[in-house]
Amino acid sequence: MSVHPASPPLVHLQGVEVVTRRTRQTLLSVPDLPIAPASRAAVMGPSGAGKSMLLSALTGRLPAGVEMTGLRRATSDLRIGFVPQRGADAVHPLMPIARQLRAVTGADAARIRQVLAAVGLDLQLLGRRRPAELSGGQLQRVAISLAFLGSPALVIADEPTSALDGASRDETLAVLSELSETTGSALVVATHDPQVRDRLDAQLIRVASGQVALGLDREAEAA
Template sequence: MHSGLASLPPVVSLTDSVVRAGDGRVLLRVDHLTVCAGDRIAVTGPSGAGKTVLLRLLSGRLAAGLSASGRRDTASERVAMVPQRGLDALHPLLPLGTQLRTVTRASAERVREVLAAVGLGDPRAARRRPAELSGGQAQRAAIALAVLSRAPLMLADEPTSALDHDTRDRVLDLFSTVIGTDQALVVSTHDETVADRLGAARIRVADGALVAA
């Protein structure tokens, strides 16, 4: 299975990959999947089907207790992750601007630029601790962190499920505008609106396998 944009170089590919739980149960099988630079992909499917496992397999960072076999080829091990709750990507008590500069080694000017791009341009926002931000603001801050990481692959695990519809739409607009055209974005979601607004190709996961979307 190819994700979409065949003319651009691969960022990561999986071949004959199997993820197993500690007791040997097969959680996910992927015969072949290639994600290319510039791809926008929505991974859909019911709860427990293996969407999060697929994102972790693509990242090369499986949860504790899981093991993988098969082949994973990647152009870079740098991967950015946007979680369901933005706070999970951030230290809750460190001022936002300080930790973005420290974690990504970006200049203060670049941090201000990206925070402005995600709607957190007020200088007071950079001085706030993430725990003092609203859910939508924390999610935008997590996107800023992912953008500043300059990773060629960005993975987002149900990034809008905890947001109301208006905030969800603003976050999706950010994905469309602040992520570089050479970055690949893979988003797991239950929400068909997410795939539609991102203009994303679809990959469906069911019963631990990739099936036609």
Template sequence: MINKGKRPRANSATELFSLNNCTLCLPGASRPLLEIPRLQIRSGERLVITGPSGSGKSLLLSMVTGRWATELVYSGTRTSGCERIGYIPQRGQDALHPLMPLGRQLRKATGRSAQDVAETLAAVGLDDPQLLQRRPAELSGGQAQRAAVALAALSSAPLILADEPTSALDEASRDKILCLLDTVVSAQKALVVVTHDPDVADTLATRRIQLDSGKLRDDPAPALQAVPA
């Protein structure tokens, strides 16, 4: 397992996103599927969301992105200061265009230069120039997940969401992805990770919240921390 260290948040941390008195429910249901009284996300923090299967973790991510199933009824106040929100799925291939070579699609999706793309791919361990010409189907699961991390790191999104990003990986690959998430995603960006794995939470979290049956069990208000210059 990698060393468990918490990345401190910047002194100038600002609120990027908030939910206030928000619910998602099925029409006519007696109780919501998800109920969030208050949640704030600030720049620079690593927020880890835990809870058993069916507790509402993925629903919470959909509430943050503003994209939930059409049959669900939403209420509440959702405030976002983010023009873009990045997303790292469980399977890296799901973040990538299946037919477009990796290097070209990362340049097209992010507007970054070929040099920036090559340097970021190298930073996530994809430094073989031949990988730039490969399509996602030609990558291993671990390579595709690294490419998805690179895509998020290259994006201009100040808020990155990751939905069980290590669930399909073996322990060694998981630890590598955790290192990458904590180092390649810049310290100014907020990273929100959903996971069942306690090691993921221990490694990444500067703050944790837990969901149970669609409700928050912990106080979700962030505590600002002073960080030495």
């Protein structure tokens, strides 16, 4: 995995708190969290700890009823791709896959074919199918294709393997790993599964009761 520590972070949260607008209750506290170019991070913590809220803070798009204080710095014209928990949530249920990929990303057929091939899908075979005709693993790979077709510098994935069986999980992680490597995109994945972090060789971001802490990287842990 190539990382460029001398480059400025793609996104940097400093002294950030996410609070409810009405009651000013603190939902998330982030003392200092930089996301470097071409890096990989696994956001881990129990259900309800604030993992999804942290992903929202990184994108700068928060749910209704909350607001963010502190500093969020991002590189200019930062493109962010997003992979949801269920691939079906990324697509229109009635529109053929190829038409959706063109409509959403504006990519031409050659580019779509290239990215689909990278995730192990064939445009000619699947392009005319609708989402209901695909398996869960295939839909998740379509969602990954949508995220990467826009040539993002950062891809954020929210529990992308939790709805998959073991084999589909491993295939999805392999696809995420290969695409992030070949495109140079940074990758931040929220998960409760330690194997996700291990397979992606990702740095740990711990979230517990709304408190965010950056764990050691792999080399430091091994020392």
